Structures are given as structure tokens and as C-alpha cells.
Amino acid sequence: MKKMFKNKEVSDALERASSPVRWIWSRLPEALLGLFCIVVIIFSILTYFPAISKFASKLASGNKYTATLEGLLNPFRNRGVLLESGLPVYELKIRSQEYAKLDAIARESVKKGWMSDDLKVWADGQFFYNGKKYNVKVRLRGDLPNHWKNPKKSYRIRFGNQMVEEDGKKVKAQIPFEGGERQINLIIPQDREYILAHYVNSLMREGGLVSPRDRMVILRINGVLQGVYYEVEHFDKPLLAYHKRPETTIFGQNDRVMHFEQYTDLGIPATSDARFDIGSQRRLVEREGVLAMNAFQVLIDHSLKPTEENFKRVREVLNWEKYLRFRNMTTLCNTNHVRFGSDNLRLYYDPSLGLLEPVPWDVHLVRLPKEPGTIDFWNEKGPDEIQRATLENPWLRFERNKLLWEMVADGGKTMMQKFDAIYEPIRPVFWADVLSTPNQAYKLDIVRKNLQYNLARVHKVMSHSSANFTYKLESHDRVALELASLNFCGTKLQEIQISDTLFTLEGEYRLYEDSNNNGKLDKEDALLQTTVAQDGAIRLTFDRYIFPEVKYTGAPIENVYWEYYDTMSGRVRMFLTGKLAPVLRSPLNWVPPTIEVAAMNAVSGFPMPSMFISQTDATPAQCTGITAFDASAPFDLEAPNYTREQFLAKHPQFSPSQERPGAVELKGKVTIAETVIIPKNVPLVIQPGTDLTLKPRVVLLSYGGLYSIGTAEKPIKIHGDGSGEPYNAVAVIRPTDRKVIVKHTEFRDGDQAHINGILFTGGFAVHGGDLELTDSKFIDMQSEDCLNLKYGHILMENVLFENSGADQVDLDFCTGIVRNCTFRKSGFNGDGLDVSGARDLVISGCTFENLTDKGISVGENSHPVIVNCLFIGNDIGVAPKDLSHPRVANSTFIGNRLAIGAYRKKPMFGGSSGEFVNCVFSGNEEMIEEDYFSKGKIKVYSSVSDKPIPGQIEQATAIEFAGAERNGYLLAPLFGQRFAAELAYPEWLPEEFKPQALAAPGIFPNIPVRREIAQ
Template sequence: MSPSKQKIAAALERFSSPVRWIWPRLPEALIGICALGVIAFSCLTYSTTLARRASELFSSNKYLALIDGFLNPFRSRHLLLKSGLPIYDLKISRQEYAKVEQVVEQNMKRGWMDDDAKIWSNAQFIYNGEQYNVQVRVRGALPPHWAHPKKSWRIKFGKARIEQDGKIIEEPIYFQGKRQINLVIPSDKRYALASFLNSLLDNYRLVTLQDGFVILRINGIVQGIFYEVEHFDKPLLAAQNRPETTVFGQNGRAMHFEQYTKYGTSAASDAKYDLGSLQRQVDPEGDLGLRAMEVLNEHALNPTPENFRRARAVLDWEKYLRFRCITTLCNTNHVRFGSDNLKLYFDQSRGLLEPIPWDILLVKLPKEPGTIDFWNNHGPDELQKATLLDPMLRLQRNKMLWEWVGDGGDSLMAKYNAIHQRIRPYVWADVLNTPIQGHKMDIIKKELDYNVRRVYTVLKMSSANLVYKLEADDRAALELATLNFSGIKLRNIQLTDSSLFEGHYRLYEDADYNGKLDGNDPLIAETRAQNWQINFDFNQYIFPELKYRGDIIDGRYWEFFDTMAGRRRYFLTGKLAPEKRHPLDWKAPKIEVAAINAVTGSEIPSALVNTDAAVPDNSTSITVIDASDPWDLEAPELTLEEFLRRHPQFAASQEHPGAAEISGKVTISGTVIIPKSVPLILRPGADITMKPRANVLSYGGLISIGTPDQRISIHGDGSQTAEGGEVWGTFSVVRAPQRVVLEYTDIQHGGQAQINGILFTGGFAVYETDLDMEHCRIMNMMSEDGVNLKNGRIFMKNCLISGTDSDAIDLDFCTGEVLDSHFSNTGGDGVDFSGSYVTVSGCRFENIGDKGTSVGENSHPILINNLYIGCNIGVSCKDLSSPKIAFCTFIGNKLAIEAKRKKPFFGGGAGQFINCVFADNGALVQEDYFSKNQVTVRHSLVDATTNWPTCQTAEMRFIAPEQNNYLLEPNKLASNGFEVSLPEWASLNHNGHTPRLPGIFTNPVSLLNGH
């Protein structure tokens, strides 16, 4: 061995010398160490502190909890015996216990057990060294109470023989002041829930049962933790200083249990509402309270308002509502009227019935809709239904709930959690039960916590709408809607308009809710405007409406009272809008609403509705509408006869059966709506005077055919020309069954209007209908569009549109032709296209304030042989539009061609200009960034230097400009070799041959001043 290895061996020998004696007996040593470890760990399992911590390790999952229950060594009887809970001992002989087992076996097959089937067995009860002779039996109707090793028990304490005055007498034995007690498996009372509810309602002086949690041993064998609750008996009432009278249950006869049998019940459905079906506890022979119960039964059988009033008279109503607050929080219908689980105590000193909390179960509330009143079976009883349908009683119930959950439910859940935490380790360690009781108890806690927070969320919601609708210059409707479950309390409405509000104002309530101010509507307030403000103070509740319905929610069928908006309408009268104003120009007042949540009392701020931001939930959204425009949805459906009765200035047409006609001089005021089935005929020479704000809207079509000698005229009454005068509105056609025809018809001084929700920007407007116009004159229109055609085909020829405040004609999503017409002296465009494919030919655009032809929103018209003279802009190409222009002449315009993107969601504009003439224009072309190089000009004649290929620069010579003739002199360009290009889309045959010169090849007509 090398020296280095010898040194290592020597070191190891020295190091191991103290323990070298163990190696020969190593296996025995390891066994001993393990045994010591097991003993030590076994001792640790007796630590209640460690056991409590162990009980919470694996509770989040049902299957982990099951495994933990089987394998966790800390789950033992020792934890129960060291819990600090009272430990009761029962000593039952084998023969007496056999009676219990025999009863259980006999009732297992039918699946339920009534009181008549339960047999008492003799036993001894021991607590704190005291021994009592008792009788015991199983309790509960259904198998979970008695079909398993751990059973629910009723214990009745016996009598003691005592000597008194030399006589031996028997006196009842009371255990802690109780004659009978029930030891119930905790899962039946939802573990901590029953004890929590009793402690909660005890604060409101309801009769509550003394209860607690105990450990039970039978013949020395630990049975586990039990919920102890005293039985319904006279000591229960005496302990609470209440008269020892009757406690009623219902439907206690055997027929109640038939529902659990194979074939179900055969009894009458309303048998439970008969006095003979009552179960009387505490004082079985007494008849006190029977007449009060008869009143409740009568309401259940015949639910009328009068019977409900009588039912409330025999109930301690506040205590009843407190009890119903509990069933709402727990979302249970297990204690409905008619059930043996609803216990009613009759206090003979007050003559009132009051509920005793008993057997209240817990069901998780659905998360929608916005209500807290759900039933997963049977629906509400008639008392519950009548209570919830009465808004003030529902408010009273909801305010009681808010007392409990107003802090978000924190204090309420803290009380519950104190009981939950105290008993949970012992429920977990309940060795005779399935090993997931702790997990189930946690689920109950989570569901109660969810219900409490859900009720808080629903009650605190504070949302309402106010819609202010201006119906006339001196009348407005204020429509308030509460959108929350709790409702609102309206305190004040303030309206401000520094330019308008003055004088006296009245407020009426729409009592019959017919939407009209009439004699049925009471005056509820009057005031005078001060500092341009109108103030009305209120003290009114607005509650939601309820609608009872059923639906499947999260896979489960529920019935519930759905929350529907509650509405209140008022009418405000006084000066609310200027007497003379543009029909589409209205400045809304500033409106503030002072309101609170009817339940919580929280202030509800006002928020004006706009399109940029959503209105927050907890606010009153304010919407203002100018509803003074005509709105009559019945008028389009009238027959001819009904229409003529409304409007006698019209007559039935003899030439066109079924049509209405106007002939001669007629004056129209207000709005006339012509039905769908009634065409309108204007006879030659008809002269129609439109009063200010007057409108005609025809759903049945329009034929207006005059003659050169008998033109048809539609005009104002002359007041529009005076200072501050008003124009009439619109003469319009919508969705007519046949094309509209106008010939030799003149329209003047029109404006615009909204009728039946349709905006008419044209003094003459045709929507979703084809239009033919010939030899018509549209003059001095004060509307946005002199003529507006939407979604139709146009044929227009030899027409004049002049003197309009804005556009002459607006063609939206149209096809067709505009020929040989004259557009002049407009404030806006001559022809305005949107989404259209129209040919414009032989037209004169003269002194146009904006664009001679505005081509926008993906329009693709063809413009041929048109004269643009003195316009701000000749042709504008916008927003993905690409017009094709040929043989047009541009003279004296500030800008001849424009190309741009106007609306961001479109692109730039483009255009083809071929064989055109440009003279004396301020600028030829302007293109924005999005339209750069998208305009092409070819084979055209220009009076300025350009870089346009195939174009020539030349001095312009027109035939007779002083006579509005802007044709180029013939043969002017022949010596320069200029050639006209003829694109396929501009195929022409003029006078038998193709035009040989650029620019207009016929002089567009001038119709102004009679030319």
C-alpha cells in the first residue's frame, strides 16, 4: 500500500473509533430508531394545535380532501375529545339499541320515517358527572339522519321521584332548563349556518332555539360532533319570557311524506292550507292562534289585496321581514308557507304570529340577472309574492338587508367565520362521517360569502336614465327610468339655459302613462325661473318593475322576479325653445338630477350622455332629444278615406283612382303625411303655399306634371324673406312604389326637416325611389340641399337650380343621367356625389360658391360637355372617387381641379381629364398628400405653362363669350397639329362626327332669367 493510502486509512480508523462498536448490530439499531420516531410522531398527533393546522392542509379539492381524510394521522378521536366542546355520554343497553336498529331497518325501504314510526328507547345520559334517565330515538324524516352509523338523536329527559309533604311524586327532569334536546348531524343544518342565523336573529327578538355544538359518545364510542338544539317546547318559550302558547307547523300529516315514495303523493295540492293539516307543537290541545292561521291560509288560497292586508295584520311584520331577509341571503325556498319547515309562533299577549328560524338551507345565488329573488323549486308562496310586488314592502325588506351587508358584508361574514373557524377542525375530524366534511363546510362558507357579496353588489347599484324630449316650443317630456334593483329617490331636477328660461313653468305627471299631456295628468309643481334656472323639488320614489319568469342559468332551472326598468314621465310647460328657429338647430339645456339610491341612500351623480365615453354605472345618464319634429307612425298606414278626413285640402283623384290630388290654390300648414297606398297627384296650375315649418311627406309617390302655360308652383308664404322669418320645411317622397315624376314644376324657399325619424336635408327630397325631372326650376332654397336624391336612379333634363343657400343637388348612392341643366349662384356645390355612378352632360355650372361638381365617397361619375365658369372649385375628386371628365371647359374658377382625402376612413381622390379647356383659372390643380399624382390631364388646351404631356398651351379664343358662348373658334388648332383623343368611355357622335376641338362641343343651356 502506498504511503498516501496508508495515511488515509489511519485517519478513517481514528475517526470511526467512537462508533465502531455499533456496526455489528446496525439493523437492530435502525429498527429501534424508527420505532422511536413512530412513538414520537404518535405523540405529536395528540397535539390539538398541530391537528388544527393539519385540518386545513388539503381542503381546496374534494379528492385531495378525501385522500387526506383517509390517511391524515391527525384526524382522530383525540381532537374531538380535546375540543373543549361539551361531551355527552349515552348508555344504551343492547336490547334498547336493537329497537332503534329495527325501526331503521323497517323504514329504509320506504325511504322516510314519520314520528309515528319512531320508537323511544330507554337510556342513561351523563354529563359532567350527572346521570339522567332519558328516552332516546332517532330524529329526522329522511335517511341521512338515521341510515348511517352516525345518526341524529332526540333525547327526552325523564321524571324523578321525590318526596314532598310525606308523599312520593314524580317531577320532570330538566337538563339546563330543557325538557328535550336534539342532537343533529351538522351537515343537515349546514354546519355553522343554523347557529349563525339563530345568533343573528336573536338580536331582533325573534324566538330562536338555544343551540350549540357538542361531542357525543354512545356506550363509550365517540360518535363525533353534533349540532345541539332544544326542542319546540314550553321551556323554549319560558326562557325567552314569551307566553307558552302554540308553535305551528304545516303539512305535518303522513301525506307529506308520500312525495318520497315510489309512486309519489296522491293528496290535494292545497291540503297544506287547511287547518286540519296543521301540526301544533308546544301546546297541541290549545286553539289559540288557529284563527290567525286561518287568515294566512285564506290568503294562500285566495291571494287578494284585502286578504294580504289581513295577513299582515296577524303577522309581526317586521320580524317576518327579518326572517325573509335570511331566506333571501341564503337563497332558499325550504321554508315557504305551506311547508312543515316554516314554524310560526303565536304570541297570545300580542295576537300575532311570528316565524321561528328553523331548517334554513343555503343555495348559491345565480350571477344573473340583476335580482336577488330566486327560487329553484316551487316558486314563492303567496305571502312572499305579495310582499315583493308591493314596492314599499320590498323597499322595507331591502333596507333591512342593507343593514347587514352595507359594509360589503364584512361584519356579517366575520360573525359567521368566528363560528366556522371554531368548529371546523372537529367537523374535519368527525370519524364516523365521510372524510370530506371539512371540505363541504368550506363550500358552505364560500357560497354564503358569495351570496352576501352578491346581495351587496345588487343593492348598491345606482343607475338611472333621464330623457329630456322637447316636444314643442312650450312643452317637454322628462322621462325617468330607474335601472337598478333598489330603485331611486328623486329629490330635484334643475334645468339651466342662460339664453332662454324665464317666466312661469308647470310640471305635470303622466298619470295614465299614455305619453300625452291631457286632463288626466295632475299638476304636481309650479315655479318661476330664477337666474335662467328652473328648479323642481321632489320626494318621490321610482321603483323597478318586476316580471316573474323562469330560465336556465348555468345549467340549472331557476324562477325569479326579474328586474325591469321602473319609469316615471313628467310634462314640463313654459318657454323651452325660441318661437322661431331652424328646425334642426336646437341648443339643449343643462340638466342636473339630484337623486339617491332608495335603499342605500347613496348620492347618484348626473352624467351627460355623449358618444366619446360610456356613462358610468352608478350615475343618472341624461339624454336630450329635440322631439318637436313630426312623428306619426300611424299616418303611413291610413286609407285614402282616412287621409282625406284628416286633410280636406286634398281631394280624391278622378283620373287616378286611389290617388289624392291637389288642384288650384292650396295652403298647407303643419305636417302632412301621405299614406303608402295613396299616390299624390299635383294638377297643372296647382299653387301650393307652404306655411312656416310646413312639410309634405309622401309614402305613396308623387306625380307633378304641369305644362309650359300652367306650371305647378310650391312656395312659401313670403314670411321667410322678412327679418327673422321662418321657412317651410320639406316636400319629400320616401320608398314610393313607382318613380317620382316632376315636369314644369317650380319649388322655392324650402328648408329641411325631420319627420318620423328621417332627416330630410333637401327642400325637395326623394329617398329610395327613382326620380324624373324635366323643365323644373328649384329656386332660392334655404336647405342644405336644394334637391336630395338617395338610393335611386335620376333622369334630370332642362332643369334650373339657382340661388340655393348651400348645395343645388345632392345625389347619394345614385345612378342615372343629369342632362342639359343649369346650376348657378349657389352657396355650396352644384352637384354633390356620394357613392354614385351618374353621367352629367351638357350642363352649366355658374358662380358656384364651393364646387361645381363634388365627387366624393367612392363615386365614379362621367362628366362630359360641361361648362364650369366662375366657380370656387371646378371639380373636386375626394375619398377614393375617380371621375372621368371629357370635353369640359373651365373658365374663371379660383381652382379648376382639386384632389384630396376628406374623410380619414377613405383614401385620396383621382380623376381623368381629357379634351378639356382651361382658361383664366386662379390655379389648375391642387393634390393633397394622399392624392399626389392621381389626377391626369391629357389632350387638353391650357392658357398657362404646365408639365401635362399631350396638352398644349395657347391663347383662348371663344366664339362669343359676351353671349355666354364658350365654344372654341373652329379650326383654331388645326395648324398646330393638335389632335382630340376619344376614350372608349366618352364615345360620342356629335352632328354625325366626333368633336374635333377640346372643351365643350355644344354650348350648355343657360336657363336663368328665362333663357
């Protein structure tokens, strides 16, 4: 059995490997050898028949490790698949002396690390194909070691002269190859990404480019099968004759100093970037005259000095469409291997047209990164100056994209079909190749997968279609329009239509472009069109392209540093003038008109239907997202920095304060018809008895603080003008000394405001200050909150809130005291007191009555103490939410739909909890409601209820009250005394309430308190 192997080392190795287990079966080595022989015979059979090979080649090639292991059997493959593949089979015979010459050159080149010009020596040989014999010269080709350091090498073959018979005489004549080629290159396929070069050339040939003729062939040298080769004709006159083009110059860069061609002894490029020697080039085919050199010099000039003028000249000497088609192919392959200034760019000069055009050569394939949303990447050297100028010019980039879309519009299916027409029959041949590395079919599969991915990626990026359209109402007769294109290809705007069911659009409208891009309508802005509203609608028609801005940048992506042109949004800004909205309106309550935008992807033509989205929403893919808002609220960032003198000069209704130096004041009957901003360090004083009328939409905003201190005899009144239209707000923002004091002041008719980028939801609002509010009233307020305090300390006592539009008081992230106040009759979904993020807040002695939502809403991790409060006739008495934990003592709940509700409202928080001690519950429809996240976290103890609370109050008790008013809802004295012994006094209850809290459950008479703000 051993004699079957020429190499005895195989049998010896198997014998040694089996020695530890030979005791099991003494003939085990022979059995293993026999099994190995059977495997070899089966494998040889599999590679004999092409049909079987096609199937067998896919059995183990799905994984690179199994493909490599299986490829180790290469020496045992049968040659039948290669010879019966249908590919041309070339026979090359070289005498031993001549072959030794090539072998010596290969060894010397390996020592150097590159093949220098002095080693490019020709050997004599004979070439056989199709029954013909040719005398040829043969040399090794390729500058890099991968072409000649392995058993399978790359060759250049030159067809020479031979004796032929002419008129009965033997004469010497040049005999080209069968297609007229004088030189052909036989290149190892892996250097040309297997079939990629052949595929690219076929596509470019279809596009009218001068592409070398090429094909896959089988080569034998002196009878020894070398395997599969990529044959491509050399740059020569027959190439041009085949394409019916004038026989002139093909330029190749760079032969004298060239990246990849001149190497140091260490194998490192002597020149890192060919652009430094970009003037050196070799002319292939034959030398051409001044015309070709002049045209080529234009490209060199632009590369060395890239200017707009030089780039115009470049486009005059380049066949621009063919250049773009070639560049699109390199974009799809994601390669920079053929940039201008590299050693692989070939340019053909056509003197009949006076134009240079690219010749496809050595295009590589690199998988595109997944992000960002662009297709123009470089992993070395970056774009050449022609590419850079093309991509940075919006219209040239658009032209490039249109041609590129033609190639991938179907998702790359057509291009993959053309690739597969080459791939399918050749794959088993690569699998059976004998002198190549073991996993050639697997590597070919990777090429296919990367090409397929790149085509799909480019299609996805180019087909993405989205835009933002913003409708910004700046005044009743002017709106700013902006379309932002958010896709790679850009957006074509076709029509904007505006209609309004709540307001009649009529008359003439003018559309201007923001020509100077300053965001303001001024005399420099060009008039685009004029139209008249018809049937209550404004129609604006366009044929306008909005291209993205591009930014050249770089970043590590998937562990590789890439440079790329990132696509940023492109914008067009316009102004529309005419009758667009009511003169009097609330910006926060404004209802936008119906807006329809007709637009499409500028390249693919895919429509981008429009839809309204909120300002915080991301624009959905494949559509135009519309946002509309009223931006007519004041925005004056200079006013807060006025001096007092500048302010008084602008607002004569105000006067210097006599009692507070540096302040301004209002007194008597005052009407303010426009928004007023009081500057920093200038407090506002409102004198007792002042009657302040604020016209609709007016905002009174103070940066310096507020002292509105009336008396019982001379209260201060702040209200609207009686028209039914509310003023917007009285607001204080970041007061100088943090203190705001309001006493004996009545607020009516307030709404909410948006000014200087700040949203005030309270008709009276204090942001970033401390508020002392006593003996005051808030009646008929229409705002989201009658009073809103943010980030401050509060002392609020004896204040009435009644007939509010929504919530009555909103305390956001506040501390302090709220006591002896009344909250009554709220509008739709209106709370009495809404607290968020509150700590160290005590609410006592308050009444919450007939509120459509909650008496007290406790949210966002608030922990208030609530004592001696009456909740009567509300939808919900107390509702903790979102990790809040109110502690409630001696409070009475009467006639509410739900006494206590506990919920998680915002997922970022959790459920809620609470303690209710010494309380009274009577006539409530439901006692406790807890959601899934708050289940079992509400604790009620030492309390009395007319309904049982399972697990907490087991026995219902008929409640006896003293009377009907607030103090009438005290428990009847004898009734309350029955429960005194069962009352608790929790440690969190302030000491001042102890005597009353332990007398009886439920509310008790209010106790006197100090009238000053607690710091």
C-alpha cells in the first residue's frame, strides 16, 4: 500500500500518529492508509466530471476554514475539470535554458522584493492554440512579489516574427495572435479579484469605453498544467483598432517615480504619494504629438493647482460622460486604486475629438462601510483633485448620481445577473485550480458577496428620500418657509399648497427667496413668484432642486479609518407674504393651516409624500415631514440688558420708583398694549390700588424681579381689556435677588406665553426665583396653569384659585409651604395643585373642591407632607405618580369619584406609594386605585371610612360631621373623641400640628402662621 505514494513521509507520518493506539489493531496504519487512498480516489472522481464538480465545489466552501482544509487536497484533483471547462487551453513551450532564465529572474526579484526594469528580461518560446503555432517572447510580469514568488506566476507574451511563404518564397513576417493582439498578459486571477476585472471591462465596453479584450483561460507550460489565468491584451495598436478608434496615445501614470513600482530594499514605497511627481508618465502604444501632451498637461495643471478655472479646462479635455461612467464603477467597487496620480490610471487620447477618456484597468473591490449615509469613501490617499472638484460641485455631483442610478435602479439585479453569467460556469474551475492557494472558490464567493452588498448599499443610500418642511408664522402677513433635504441625492420641490378651514386665505401672495441667507426678509431677497389665492388655497409651483451640502471628513468605521464625503442637509429658505393668519391670536394656541408639499428624490424620482410631524419627531423615511408653528412671539435679546434709563425712554408708562432705588413702578390706571421686557437689575414695583389692563397677546416679562404689594383697602388688579381675548402672561425670569412678593393682588384673564425662547405655561409665572404670595386671587385664568413656579421656594397663604381653564397651580422642583388656600372649579382635566420633583414641601389647611381632575397631583419623585386638607367633589383626591410618596395626615375626603389613585405615568420612573394617617373618608365612589407598578404601596392606617379598605380598614363606620361649611366638615365632637385613642403621630408630621392631629381624625381648624417667606 505504501508503494502507492511517491513520498514515503506520508506513510511514515501516519504510522507514527497511530502508534499509541496500535494495540487496538495491529494493522491500523495500513487501514488508515487505505482509507486515505479511498478519499483521494473519491476526490479525484469528483473533480473529473464538470457537472459533479459544480456540485462538489459547494460542499465545503461555505466556510473559509473548511474550504482551506478541503483545498489541501489540491495535488490530488483531477485535471479533467480544467481541461473540459470550455475555456481556451494555451500550450506554452519553453526550452530548459530559457526557462532557467525566467526562474533565475524570479529568485532575484524575490530577494529584492520587487521586479526592477533590468529584470524584465524576455525568454524565447513557442505558443500553441487552436492548432496554430506562434513564435513568442515570454517574460515574468508584475512589479510585486505575488506575481512571481509562488509556483503559479504571471506572464507577458509578445508575438514575434516567423517565416511564412509568400509568392513561393520564405519571408519573415510578424504574426499576431488570433485577434490581432501583439502582446497579451496572463495574470494570476487573484491579482485581478478573480473575475472582477473581466466583469468590469465587459460593463465598461458596453458603455463605449476603450476596454482591453480579456477572458479566462487555461495555461500549460511544457505540458504541466498551470491552472486558470486572466488573459488581457496589452495596450497596443490592435486594442485601438478593435474599438475602431484612432491609433494614438494611451497615457499611464507614473513610470519614473511611482507608488507600487519603485521600492526600497525593505519593500517600502520610496514615494508615498505619486502626486509629488505627477508630471512623470509613460505613453503606451506610441508617442503622440503636441495635442495629446497639451491635453494631458491640463490634467496635471489642475492636480498641482486645483482652481475653478483649471477644473473648467479639465472638463473641456475629458470625455466627461465616459469619465463619470468609469468613476461610477470605481464608486460601486469602493476602490481608490485608479486615482489620478496612481500607477493604475490609464487615459486614451482621441485626436479626432480632442478628448481624453479613461481605460479600465486593475479596478479592485472593497466592501463599503455600513455607515454613514454616503457612498464616497477612501481608505487611502483620499480623492484626486478631479474627483474632489466633481463631488463638491452640486450639479456635477447630480450628473454623476443620475448615471450611477441607471446602474443600480433595480437594486443591482441586472448587474448581478451579468456577474453571475461569468461566475456560475467559472466557479468550479477555480475550485479545481491546481497551483493556487487552497480556497480559491471561497475567495471568489467573497468577491461576489462584497459586490452584491455594495450594489445593495448604494441603492439603499440613493433611494432614501426624506425632507423637512418648516412653516414658521412670523406675523399675520408673513411666513418663513424652509425645505431641508435630508437625503444623499437631494430633493426636487414641485409644489406647495396651503389652505385653512379656520381662516380665509384670499388676495395676492408674494414669494421671496432668502437670497443673502440672513433669515430676514429684506430688499436683497429676490421675488420668485406672485400668485392669487383661489378657492381659499394658495398654490406655489416649482421646478427647484435642493442638493445636500457635502463635508469631507474621516473617522474609524468597523476598525478601519475611512475618509469620506459626508452628506449634510441642503436647504432653501423663502418668505411668503399676504393675508396668512388673524391679527389677534395666541401663538401657543394657533392652529396651523393644511399644508401639502409635492416633492421627490432628485435622482430616483421617488415621490416623497408630505405629512405633519411634531417638532420633536424624527422625519419618517421616504416622506416630507412638515412642522408648523407660530413664531410671532417676541424675541428680543437686547432688552434684558438695557439700563433703567434706556427702558424708561422706551416705555413712558413706567416711572422711576421712589421707594426702591433702581426700580421702576406702575401706579394708578395703566394700559399696556404691547409686550414689555423689564431688564436685569431693574425690579418692577406695582403700587397699591393700581389697575393694570393688558391688551391681548401682551407679555409683561421682568428679568429684575417683581413687588406687587397691595393692601386689603387698595388691592392691585391685573386683567385683560374686556374683549374676551386674553393677555399672554405676567412672568418673572431669574430675578436679580431671587425674591418675588405678591400681596393683595387679583389676576384675571391671563393665558400663556412664548418669549425670548422661554415657554411660560402660567398666566402668572416665576422661573428661577422665590415667591411669597399671600391674600390674592386668580380668577377666570385661561392658561395651562394659573400659577407656575419653577426651581424656587414658595410661601403661599390665603390665596383663592377659581374657574381656571386647566390646572390652577403647578410647582416644578420647588420647596416651601402652601397653606390655607382654596382651589375651586377647574376647567377640563384641571388639577388644583400639581407638584413635580418636590421635596421639603408642606401643604396644610387647604380646600380642594369640584376639580375635574386631581385635588393634588404628586409626580416625578415628589415627597410632600399634606396636613389638614379637605378634598371634596373632585375626580380624584390625591394621586401619587412616578416614584412619588406623599405623606398625608388628618385630611378629609368627601364625595370624590376616587379618593386615592397611585400610578406610573412615565416609564423612566417607577410606581408610586403613599401614607395616609388619621384621615376621614366619606361618600367617595372608590377608595383606592393602584396600577400594576404601584400595587400594595398605598398604606392607610388610624383612619375612619364609611367603606372598608381591604387589608387596611376592615370595618365601615357611618361618619358624623359637625356642619356643612369647611369647619362643618370637622367630625362631630363626641363622634371624633371615640377614635382619639387610636390616632397615630408619625415622625414626619411637623410638631406644630401635634395637639390638633391627636384630638380627632380628619381636618381641624386652621392655625395661625407667620406671614413671611421661609428661606
